Amino acid sequence: MKALLLVAVWASCLLSVWLFIQLWRWLAIMSLLQRGADRLWWRLPATLRWYLCCFWNCAINSERARQLWLKHLLALLVLGLAQVYDLGLLAMFIGLSLLGFSARGHRRWQLSRRRIARELPDFCDLLTMMMAAGVPLIPALQRVSQACGGGTLAREVETISARLRQGYDLEEASQPMVTRYRLSILNEWQALLVRGHRQGGSLTQTLTYFSQQLRHQQLHDAEKKAQEAPVKLLFPLLSCFFPINFLIILGPIAIGFFL
Numbered sequence: 001m002k003a004l005l006l007v008a009v010w011a012s013c014l015l016s017v018w019l020f021i022q023l024w025r026w027l028a029i030m031s032l033l034q035r036g037a038d039r040l041w042w043r044l045p046a047t048l049r050w051y052l053c054c055f056w057n058c059a060i061n062s063e064r065a066r067q068l069w070l071k072h073l074l075a076l077l078v079l080g081l082a083q084v085y086d087l088g089l090l091a092m093f094i095g096l097s098l099l100g101f102s103a104r105g106h107r108r109w110q111l112s113r114r115r116i117a118r119e120l121p122d123f124c125d126l127l128t129m130m131m132a133a134g135v136p137l138i139p140a141l142q143r144v145s146q147a148c149g150g151g152t153l154a155r156e157v158e159t160i161s162a163r164l165r166q167g168y169d170l171e172e173a174s175q176p177m178v179t180r181y182r183l184s185i186l187n188e189w190q191a192l193l194v195r196g197h198r199q200g201g202s203l204t205q206t207l208t209y210f211s212q213q214l215r216h217q218q219l220h221d222a223e224k225k226a227q228e229a230p231v232k233l234l235f236p237l238l239s240c241f242f243p244i245n246f247l248i249i250l251g252p253i254a255i256g257f258f259l
Contacts, residue, residue, distance in 0.1 A: 037070040050179070054109045059176055113181050115152040118218070120185060123153055124211035132204050137197050138164060170197050185214060 041049070049060055058064040123144060130140035138161075145157035156177045163173035171194045178186050192210060196203040 037073055038066060040073075041066065041069050050182075053180065059180055061176065109181075112152050113183060116156070116181060117183060117185060117214075119148070119151050119153040120189065121211040121214040121218070123148060123151075123157075124189070124207045124214070128204050128207045128211070131202070131207075137193065137203065138170070141193075170194050 044052075052069070053060050053065055058068065126144045126147065127140055130143060131137065135143065141157055142161045145154045145161060148154035160170075160173045160177065163176075164170065171190070174190050174193070178190050189210065192203065192206055196206065
C-alpha cells in the first residue's frame, strides 16, 4: 500500500512538472519577460546602461547584456518577495550573490582595460609594418587581429572587422569598443584610423609616433608607481612590522623588570 502511494505521489509530481513546462511554453512567459525587460532596458539613462555593462563586462547592444538584465530583474523581484514574506536569509543570499556577480564583472572590465592599454603599442607596431608593406588599413587590421589571436584588443578588432563586413564604416564599427572601455588612448587611436581611412593618407609615421608616445606614458606610469610604493608601505610597517619588533626586543626586558 505504501509503495503504491509513493508511486502515485511520484507520478503526480512528474505530471505537475510536465504540465508546468507545457504551460510555460504555451504562454511564452520567458519571451514576454524578455520583451518587457528590453523595453525597460532601453528606457534607462545611457549613463546607467554604460555603468551596468561595465559591471557585467559586456557590450550595451549585446545579447549577454539583455540576458543579464533580465536575470537581475528576476533576482530583484525574488528579493522583494523575500523581504515581504520575511525571508531574511534568502534575501541576504540573493543580495550578496548580485553584489558578487557585479563585482566580478567589474574586475574583468578593469582587467580588460589594462590589457588593452598594454597591448595597443605592439598592435600599432604590427599594423605599421603591415601598412608599410603595402597592405590597406582594413585588411591590415584583420590580419593583425588574426596574428594576435587570444588578446583582448585582438578580439575587439575582430568584432570591428565583423561589423565592417556587415556594411558599417570604420567609425561606426569601432564606436562600441570606444564607448565600452572609455579609454582616452582608444579615442585617439580611433580618430587616427578614421582620419587616415577617410583621407587616404599614409598612417605609418603617425602610428609609429603614437606607439612611442604610449610606451613613454607606460614607462612614466611605472616610474610613478615605483615612487609611490615606499609611501604605501609606510602604513603597514608602522602598524604591523614595527610593533612586533618592539614587542620581541622590549618584551623580555619588560618581563624581567616586572619580575
